[in-house]
Amino acid sequence: MAATGGKLNSVREDRTLTQNLLQTQGFWKYPRDSLFSAPDSLRRIIDLSPESYSTISRMSRKDEPNDKYHMVAVIFFILGMGTLLPWNFFITAIPYFQFRLNPEDPAGNYSDLHVNETSAENIHSSGDAFNFNNWLTLLAQLPLLLCTLLNSFLYQCIPERVRIVGSMVSILFLFIVTAVLVTIEMSAQSFFDITMATVWFINAFCAILQGSLFGLLALFPQKYSSMLLSGQGMAGMFAAVAMLLSMSSGADHRTTALGYFITPCVGTFISITCYLLLYRLEFAQFYLSKSNSQVSKNYEVETNTELLNKEINGDPGTEKKAVLLLKDGEACVAVEEKQHVSICAVLKKIWIMALTLVIGFTVTLSVFPAITANVRSNTENESWAKFFNPVCCFLLFNIMDWVGRSITSYTLWPGPDCKYLPLLACCRIIFIPLFMLCNIPNHNYLTVIFSNDAWFIIFMILFSMSSGYCISLPMCLAPKKVLPHESEVTGAIMTFFLALGLSLGAGLSFLLKALL
Ligand SMILES: Nc1nc2c(ncn2[C@@H]2O[C@H](CO)[C@@H](O)[C@H]2O)c(=O)[nH]1
Secondary structure: OEEEEEEEEEEEOOHHHHHHHHHHHOHHHOOOOOHHHOOHHHHHHHOOOHHHOOOOOOOOHHHOOOOHHHHHHHHHHHHHHHHHHHHHHHHHOHHHHHHHOOOOOOOOOOOOOEHHHOOHHHHHOOOOOOOHHHHHHHHHHHHHHHHHHHHHHHHHHOOHHHHHHHHHHHHHHHHHHHHHHHHOOOOHHHHHHHHHHHHHHHHHHHHHHHHHHHHHHOOOOHHHHHHHHHHHHHHHHHHHHHHHHHHHOOOEHHHHHHHHHHHHHHHHHHHHHHHHHHOOOHHHHHHHHHHHHHHOOOOOOOOOOHHHHHHHOOOOOEEEEEEEEEEOOEEEEEEEEEEEEEHHHHHHHHHHHHHHHHHHHHHHHHHOOOOHHHOOOOOOOHHHHHHHHHHHHHHHHHHHHHHHHHHOOOOOOOOOOOOOHHHHHHHHHHHHHHHHOEOOOOOOOOOOOEOOHHHHHHHHHHHHHHHHHHHHHHHHHHHHHOOHHHHHHHHHHHHHHHHHHHHHHHHHHHHHHHHO
């Protein structure tokens, strides 16, 4: 298995040379891909000694526009939020779904009830017959795994804009369907089936969106990837705050749910607008044109010289090309380096990070939200009981997860060479029994040991912070273990293992639920 990473390394801007070339050789008459049909004289001229290639970066900062008002950064932040809105809005609304699936209310006559009536007893009297939390987690994460694989083929056949806009419009449509479903009465079984189909498709589109955005980000400086990741972290907080606001509105259950599900529709619409705006910003155009130019627009002619290869190619895995570039009417000579990357070789270098990532996500998804969403407050205070789960489970998780991820900006302890990272990630397994022994109604085999709300809050703080850290750490360390030209492949491999960890965790949650 091998992949090719292409990189423009050094450029010699020599307008006179290239203009003469174009005029004397009639080079523009040559088809773009006829590398070896270039005249000998041209080859000879391009076959300069490597020393003569001054390393004036073509991407030199002098012609790079400014990111005015940080507009591009903000857009990537919003797009990041857009990618995780479906997952977070569905999991945060678990009490609403459980309430509608209560078989004792088969016609869905929930509209007369108020949110605070969505009590633990109400939900659990049904015994959670549909295993809703588990199916929700699994059907949200499996398409991520499948589409991460599918995306590696899709990107070749479907243009990036179609993939991104198409998936966002589909997500918007499916959120509208979810909001409309709030107002339609139907049997619990039909509601479950339709919801699960929606969850599957919305997350499939999300995965395509996520993969395509990461591909797009490869063209931008590192800072913009961090903005997207921060936006992803913010999506959970956004969903939790939307839930709290709609609950505290005091409206009936139907209006509360409707208001809640309209929020991600607006969020997704804003994401679509932001994405379309991106192409109008000069700063984004500058980076986006780099990819296009390599394909067709600006780079009109390309030539290859065997001689040059022989002269400057020391590394057998590296293939160097002399490239004649025509960019915006200006011509220059460049050395393009193409290095073959072996996926197996990269895997050998980063398997510890990949394993840590898989363990991190498996542990997190095995209990969050499938088990933790069922934990109830044991206080008599009705208002506290009503807000306990949205605040202490979802809001707290998302805040502390974000804190844990942010810690990696300050320290990457225990460093890239530590062989025990997966073992450290395994320590988090302790949280599984701890959460299972919290105040969950209708335990079958276990008893409640940590009945006090404070226990759940302490476990949640440690669990979510360590989750954020355990996930972010291998993501930051993996690129440090590989050569620069291997980083693109490393990113793709880590994304695959991320999806694998999420799916494994979702699968494991079924077993843990059965053991409760
Ligand atoms: N990067 C990423 N993280 C996800 C995805 N789905 C769930 N998570 C993470 O899983 C955890 C539980 O929601 C949080 O840390 C989320 O950020 C996804 O599709 N991509």
